[in-house]
Amino acid sequence: MGALPGLMTLGASSQLPFARTQMAITLGVHIILVPLGVAWPAITLIADYRAIRKGDADSLRLAQRWSKVMAVTFAVGAVTGTVLSFELGLLWPRLMDRFGAAFGIPFAIEGIFFFTEAIFIAIYIYGWKRLRPWPHFWTGVPIMIAGIGGAVSVVAANSWMNQPGGFTLDKAGKVVDVDPLAVIFNRATPYESLHMIIAAYLVGGFLVASVYAVGILKGRTDRYHRIGFLIPFTVAAIAAPAQMVVGDWAARSVYHDQPVKFAAIEAVPRTSTHVPETLGGIYADGKVTGGIEIPDVASLLSGYSVNTRIKGFETVPARDRPPVTPVHLAWDVMVGLGTALTALSLWFAVVWWRRRRMPNTRWFLRAAALSGAAAIAALESGWVVTEVGRQPWIVSGFLRTEDAVTTVGDLWISLVVVLVLYAALAATAILVLRSMAARWRRAATEGELEEESVPYGPRPEMHEVGR
Amino acid sequence: MTSAEVVAVALFAGVTFYAIFGGADFGGGFWDLVAGGAGRGAKPRALIDASIGPVWEANHVWLIFCLVVLWTAFPGAFGSIMLTLFVPLLLAALGIVLRGSGFAFRRVVLRLTNQRVFGAAFAVSSVVVPYCMGAVAGGIASGRVPRGGTAGDLVDSWVNPTSILGGVLAVATCAYLAAVFLTNDARRSGLPELEGYFRRRAIGAALAAGVVALAGIVVLHDDTKRLYDGLVHRGWPLIGLSALAGAGALVMLVREAYRPARALAVAAVATVVWGWGVGQWPYLLPDSLKINAAAAPSATLTAVIIVTVVAVVVVVPALALLYVLDQRSLLESEEPRP
Ligand code: HDD
Ligand code: HEM
Numbered sequence: 155m156g157a158l159p160g161l162m163t164l165g166a167s168s169q170l171p172f173a174r175t176q177m178a179i180t181l182g183v184h185i186i187l188v189p190l191g192v193a194w195p196a197i198t199l200i201a202d203y204r205a206i207r208k209g210d211a212d213s214l215r216l217a218q219r220w221s222k223v224m225a226v227t228f229a230v231g232a233v234t235g236t237v238l239s240f241e242l243g244l245l246w247p248r249l250m251d252r253f254g255a256a257f258g259i260p261f262a263i264e265g266i267f268f269f270t271e272a273i274f275i276a277i278y279i280y281g282w283k284r285l286r287p288w289p290h291f292w293t294g295v296p297i298m299i300a301g302i303g304g305a306v307s308v309v310a311a312n313s314w315m316n317q318p319g320g321f322t323l324d325k326a327g328k329v330v331d332v333d334p335l336a337v338i339f340n341r342a343t344p345y346e347s348l349h350m351i352i353a354a355y356l357v358g359g360f361l362v363a364s365v366y367a368v369g370i371l372k373g374r375t376d377r378y379h380r381i382g383f384l385i386p387f388t389v390a391a392i393a394a395p396a397q398m399v400v401g402d403w404a405a406r407s408v409y410h411d412q413p414v415k416f417a418a419i420e421a422v423p424r425t426s427t428h429v430p431e432t433l434g435g436i437y438a439d440g441k442v443t444g445g446i447e448i449p450d451v452a453s454l455l456s457g458y459s460v461n462t463r464i465k466g467f468e469t470v471p472a473r474d475r476p477p478v479t480p481v482h483l484a485w486d487v488m489v490g491l492g493t494a495l496t497a498l499s500l501w502f503a504v505v506w507w508r509r510r511r512m513p514n515t516r517w518f519l520r521a522a523a524l525s526g527a528a529a530i531a532a533l534e535s536g537w538v539v540t541e542v543g544r545q546p547w548i549v550s551g552f553l554r555t556e557d558a559v560t561t562v563g564d565l566w567i568s569l570v571v572v573l574v575l576y577a578a579l580a581a582t583a584i585l586v587l588r589s590m591a592a593r594w595r596r597a598a599t600e601g602e603l604e605e606e607s608v609p610y611g612p613r614p615e616m617h618e619v620g621r
Numbered sequence: 622m623t624s625a626e627v628v629a630v631a632l633f634a635g636v637t638f639y640a641i642f643g644g645a646d647f648g649g650g651f652w653d654l655v656a657g658g659a660g661r662g663a664k665p666r667a668l669i670d671a672s673i674g675p676v677w678e679a680n681h682v683w684l685i686f687c688l689v690v691l692w693t694a695f696p697g698a699f700g701s702i703m704l705t706l707f708v709p710l711l712l713a714a715l716g717i718v719l720r721g722s723g724f725a726f727r728r729v730v731l732r733l734t735n736q737r738v739f740g741a742a743f744a745v746s747s748v749v750v751p752y753c754m755g756a757v758a759g760g761i762a763s764g765r766v767p768r769g770g771t772a773g774d775l776v777d778s779w780v781n782p783t784s785i786l787g788g789v790l791a792v793a794t795c796a797y798l799a800a801v802f803l804t805n806d807a808r809r810s811g812l813p814e815l816e817g818y819f820r821r822r823a824i825g826a827a828l829a830a831g832v833v834a835l836a837g838i839v840v841l842h843d844d845t846k847r848l849y850d851g852l853v854h855r856g857w858p859l860i861g862l863s864a865l866a867g868a869g870a871l872v873m874l875v876r877e878a879y880r881p882a883r884a885l886a887v888a889a890v891a892t893v894v895w896g897w898g899v900g901q902w903p904y905l906l907p908d909s910l911k912i913n914a915a916a917a918p919s920a921t922l923t924a925v926i927i928v929t930v931v932a933v934v935v936v937v938p939a940l941a942l943l944y945v946l947d948q949r950s951l952l953e954s955e956e957p958r959p
């Protein structure tokens with residue numbers, strides 16, 4: 155572009171904020187769809203299993219409807235994921251070009267899982283009508299396995315950014331040797347991938363359950379709604395306490411392996427023992443203002459002793475520190491919501507154990523109705539902790555984010571386009587899903603036949619004939 | 622053959638599968654776009670919808686496969702391509718979002734106006750995306766992407782004769798493949814009217830794609846001498862095969878033998894794609910970067926080869942199952958409305 159050199163090749167520094175924002179938004183949207191691809195198929199299979207084993211018509215109807223909605227969310231998940239793949243190159247060409255040989259390996263493995271998932275989800279969703287019940291059920295199982303495998307592989311790539319390993323650099327900084335297994339199983343992979351998979355079940359479960367909680371609150375207390383609530387809620391209620399345990403493991407690993415991130419999490423300006431756990435607060439000029447301090451607790455949690463020494467920011471120069479306040483607040487949100495969701499799960503468990511039924515106060519249902527949104531908020535905050543806490547590095551200790559960003563294009567234009575497109579996508583997805591739900595309600599109350607109102611979608615009633 | 626070359630062949634196989642199966646899905650969008658008003662276009666659209674529905678997401682994964690293999694095995698080339706061809710690749714990515722979500726939404730909404738909006742998003746982007754992909758291929762093939770993680774010309778790299786040829790050829794071949802596949806699907810579903818409808822279009826698209834391909838040889842001669850030479854000297858058997866398969870497919874279409882027509886059409890398109898590969902061999906980025914020079918360290922290549930083998934062992938049978946179930950009409954959600 156001889157005519158517009160200044161416009162088309164801006165310096166890296168002016169591109170960085172746009173690239174970051176675009177990456178964060180597109181990732182933030184994709185990650186909401188991930189639990190629906192990883193955990194929802196499993197939840198649906200539970201309903202399907204009940205339907206076949208117990209001949210339960212309500213469970214069957216739930217499984218069929220869920221798989222119809224899944225057809226939509228899976229498609230949106232697939233296309234938003236594809237955008238991410240492009241963006242890794244379009245926005246961060248220097249990351250890929252320098253480290254693709256190592257960082258790329260987990261993504262290559264992920265490809266196999268995506269294939270498997272996309273193939274079997276199609277068979278499952280479109281197979282209701284003509285496949286026999288048990289074979290049809292079994293075509294759903296690979297989706298579940300592939301979802302877990304895919305999540306492990308992608309998260310392994312992210313873990314590698316946090317704990318890079320398994321490669322050798324020459325003097326010029328070029329990757330000259332790679333140990334693929336050490337790349338995949340880097341120090342952060344075990345806890346990050348497990349934490350994400352549990353997060354997927356937690357978010358998927360609470361999200362689906364919250365829809366039925368709203369329905370029950372509105373007076374739709376029939377068996378169909380109760381089962382629609384109980385199956386996913388039970389899954390989430392098992393995941394929530396487990397997530398606390400794994401989160402604790404993650405936190406302790408970050409304390410050992412990523413001390414600067416940990417200093418941001420706990421907002422620790424200077425290395426010391428007896429570090430308090432600070433809830434909330436804004437960090438500026440080396441101190442936290444406005445937070446509530448619980449004495450000694452951060453030290454206690456990190457090393458089981460109040461004498462545990464936590465490294466502060468003074469250990470690294472200012473240019474190597476992440477933005478503290480967002481990381482610290484995101485941490486509080488994740489842990490706070492995680493604790494609240496675990497409490498909700500325990501409430502449910504205790505009542506179930508004592509009375510063999512779900513809690514029947516409206517307060518429980520109200521809380522459950524909010525649990526889906528809360529779980530998503532915890533998920534997003536967790537990712538903010540991980541990603542913003544890694545700054546200013548894109549590959550921890552090896553490559554700075556500002557050195558990885560593209561030098562071409564007018565990123566603000568692409569950012570605006572992406573913003574508009576994703577806002578439209580989100581709004582449309584919500585409207586479309588709501589209209590599907592409204593249609594099913596009408597079908598239930600007015601006896602209107604579903605297949606007549608859906609011009610294209612799978613026809614569930616035929617399946618019942620088949621069974 | 623070096624392991625880098627093995628990976629390059631695997632990558633090219635991925636490109637071929639994407640061009641054929643992904644291409645046919647995009648082509649479905651093309652016919653959706655030109656099917657006319659809601660009344661007139663209802664039947665062909667319903668058939669297109671039923672044909673693409675179960676398979677498009679699986680077919681789409683070939684693109685992901687190509688991207689991840691490229692960036693893992695040939696990271697330097699990937700960086701250069703992404704820098705130089707920023708604009709068409711961004712357009713393709715956004716187009717993919719519109720296409721996939723437009724398609725998925727259209728199947729579940731009831732109101733005609735909504736179906737129109739989503740249908741338009743799906744159909745228009747089904748033309749834009751293959752055009753951009755073809756233009757990207759043209760930019761690479763014509764040596765407009767420099768090596769070494771530097772950006773080439775941001776505009777000329779995709780607005781040039783070879784890229785325009787690539788884009789138009791991509792749209793034409795997608796439409797061609799889709800029409801041939803849909804003709805067969807219409808017969809399988811017992812819809813003689815649509816069978817004739819798509820058969821006429823398949824014949825038209827075959828002729829159009831053939832003309833573009835022939836014109837392409839002239840364009841390459843003027844714009845990309847190296848590719849032209851490679852194609853004429855080394856790639857001529859492929860060109861010959863492509864011409865034969867294309868002609869054969871046409872004959873089969875006229876004689877209403879759709880299954881052989883489908884196989885021959887696939888062969889005609891695959892050989893064109895391979896012509897590109899053979900034409901620029903042994904370069905990954907023509908004129909500046911050879912496959913072996915672009916390759917990642919050997920352990921990475923070994924990992925990619927292992928992944929590819931596992932993919933063949935796991936994915937190919939699964940894909941076969943999907944296609945067989947689909948072709949036996951076990952995955953039909955709905956017959957097109959008469
Ligand atoms: C549903 C969501 C959810 C809930 C309830 C929790 N987390 Fe979490 N957390 C995530 C979802 C998440 C995540 C999936 O978003 C992250 C981002 C990266 C990762 O591996 O998991 C994460 C990251 C993350 C990290 C950063 C890891 C790193 O950067 O390497 C730590 C230290 C914790 N979590 C700790 C906790 C603790 C102590 C929790 C409980 C009380 C907790 N998380 C609940
Ligand atoms: C597992 C897969 C993921 C990978 C490989 C990944 C990769 C990246 C990359 C390459 C960047 C840009 C460079 C940088 O800022 O360091 C980035 C930034 C970011 N990502 Fe992730 N990411 C992943 C998951 C997520 C998820 C699920 C979220 C959810 C919200 C997220 C949130 C962010 C944010 C907020 C930034 C901007 C950080 C900043 O610049 O301050 N990431 N990520």
Ligand code: HEM
Pocket residue numbers: 184185187188190191192227228229230231232233234235236237238239242268269271272301304305306308309350678681682685
């Ligand atoms: C924590 C992070 C992530 C997890 C757990 C995850 C998981 C998944 C899952 C389960 C799917 C299947 C589709 C669905 O269920 O909606 C999917 C789709 C996809 N994701 Fe992600 N993803 C993550 C981040 C990323 C990132 C960072 C990238 C790319 C750089 C990416 C690329 C893709 C692609 C290309 C697809 C489409 C695959 C297809 O066509 O079926 N994902 N992801």
